[in-house]
Amino acid sequence: MQNRPVPVVSVVMPVYNAEKFLREAIDSILAQTFSDFEFIIINDGSTDGTKEIILSYDDPRIVYLENEQNYGICVTLNRGLDEARGKYIARMDSDDISMPERFAKQVEYMDSHSEIGVLGTDIEVFGEGITNYIFTQSYETNMCSAGLLFNPSFAHPTVFLRTETIRNNNLRYKDEFRGLEDLKLWWDCAKVAKLANLPIVLLRYRKHLAQETKNVNPRKIQQSNNFRAERFESFGFILNDKEKEVLNNYSYGNYSLFSTPELHTFMDVLTRIIHNKQYPIITSKKALKVVGSKAIAYTIIQSDKLKANKIAHLNKAFIRGLIPFVWYMKYLFHFAK
Incomplete structure (x- = not known):
């Protein structure tokens, strides 16, 4: 492998x-x-x-690696980060399909925007028994970072990482946050x-049913709760138990639990976030x-206890x-319908 020319992109796919x-x-990667x-x-x-399928391909761009045992997604992804030699690291999952122009468009953007360390794309969701639909993301950089308060902001297998950003800052997938x-x-x-x-x-x-993202268990729920609190507390204040409960209910879509006191608690937390003078991530007050x-707005729409006085x-x-x-004007117009 050491005698191979250094590529622009290193694709990392755990299997x-x-x-x-x-x-x-x-096939979708080899057809780029x-x-x-x-x-x-x-x-x-x-x-x-799996092994026989991979080894059936005769393409010099394929670098086949094999773990001695099943170590899990984080250990495997970090091995990929360590092996990658390209300027960019492209993530891919073994059950998805990359569009033929994916790498060309992401390389072009990353080459033109040296400040970007992570770049994702929109996705088409498909699968047996579902109607295909397009899932769109936030695009503007400050919105992507701000959105991390509640959700990942990226479809993981679409992501391009700038290798320099990863290596210079010793960024890794952390097994204690598996899931x-x-x-x-x-x-x-x-x-x-x-x-x-x-x-x-x-x-x-x-x-499909075998996806890791569907395997929700008490450990993952507790990790999610802890990491959510960590993200909000990194803005310089400690959440009390009621605030943690409200944030968790929002994140899990338990809107039926939101009445006026819970909404006001939610507003209290967001007020402190927005008016904080220093942000732990690269974003903006506006975002x-x-x-x-x-x-x-979404909480007001979804909770039956709030709809009567939504305006x-x-x-x-x-x-x-x-x-x-x-x-505000957009929401007001929507609520008035």
Whole structure:
């Protein structure tokens, strides 16, 4: 491998018992119109026909690695980060399909925007038994970072990482955050670099029952709760138990638990976030206000306990400085329907 020319892109794809969809994923990478890449495929102790499928390909860009046993996603991804030699690291999952122009468009953008450390794209969601739909992301860099308060802001397998950003700041996938390893990495990246998404579908994201993201358990829930508190507390204040409960209810979509006191607690937390003088991530007050205002508006819409006085609640949030005027007018028009 050391005698191979250094590529522009290093594709990192962890694989575990992925024989059902693996060929489609590999073929979509090998069919990229931008061809200057190495394709690092790491077999994480598969027991099905995964290895045979990978080794059936005769393409010099494929770098096959094999873990001695099943170490899990974080250890495997970090091995990929360590092996990568390219200027950029492209993530890929073994059940998804990259569009042919994906690498060309992401390389072009990253080359033209040296401040961007992480770049994702929109996705088309598909799978057996579902109707295909387009999932769009936030595109503007401050909005991507601000959005990390509540969600990952990226579809993980679409991401391009700037290798220099990863190596210079010793950024890693952290096994103690398994199940949230991507969100944790984006949060750490947002402290040292800007983030962005391209407003174009460059990956088809497959939904199926075997996905890791569907395996929710008490450990993952507790990790999620702890990391959510960590993100908010990094703005310089400690959340009390009621505030943590309200934030968790919002994040899990438990809108039926929101009445006026819970909404006001939510507003209290967002007020402290927005009016904080120093931010732990690279973002802006405006972006944080937009993200917060969307959360408030969506909660009012979804909670039956708040709908009767939804405009009064909206007005209170606006008066408190939580909603930009333009967005206030948009929400007001929507609520008045």
